[in-house]
Amino acid sequence: MRQATANNPEMLIELCRDYIFEARTALSEISDALHGKDPSQLRDRAHYLKGSSMMIGARELSEHCAKLEQMGRDSELATAEPEYERAAAALKAVENELQQELGPAVLPPPNCET
Numbered sequence: 001m002r003q004a005t006a007n008n009p010e011m012l013i014e015l016c017r018d019y020i021f022e023a024r025t026a027l028s029e030i031s032d033a034l035h036g037k038d039p040s041q042l043r044d045r046a047h048y049l050k051g052s053s054m055m056i057g058a059r060e061l062s063e064h065c066a067k068l069e070q071m072g073r074d075s076e077l078a079t080a081e082p083e084y085e086r087a088a089a090a091l092k093a094v095e096n097e098l099q100q101e102l103g104p105a106v107l108p109p110p111n112c113e114t
Contacts, residue, residue: 009102012102013102013103013105013106016056016098016102016106017105017106017107017108019052019056020094020095020098020106020107020108021108022052023049023052023053023061023091023094024091024108026045026046026048026049026052027049027084027087027088027091029041029045030042030045030046030049030068030084030087031084033045033072033077034077034080034081034084037077039071039072039073039074039075039076039077040072041072042068042069042071042072042077042080043069043072043073044072046065046066046068046069046071046072047065047069049061049062049065049087050062050065050066050069053065053094056094058090058091058094060090060093061087061090061091061094064083064086064087064090065087067083068080068083068084068087071083095107
């Protein structure tokens, strides 16, 4: 992504900001699926976040989402909470890294957070 936006750093910041917003939303929906005991929603939202995280290079987050996706597929919600917590921590690490590299503008505005 960095290479594709080399001539337009503002576009890179915007793409990363959109990713963070969508990742936060998906993580919130994963939490809702866990609390609502909805394996289909867990599988769907974890699959979505896994793919978008892979595209941005957030490998650790993508791996946690793959595990959550499988838990949704297998309807193993009772043991998914710790994996969700690891995914949330991995997203926070991605946010911190992007903020360090690209500056505070990479974070969505407070009124856009989930």
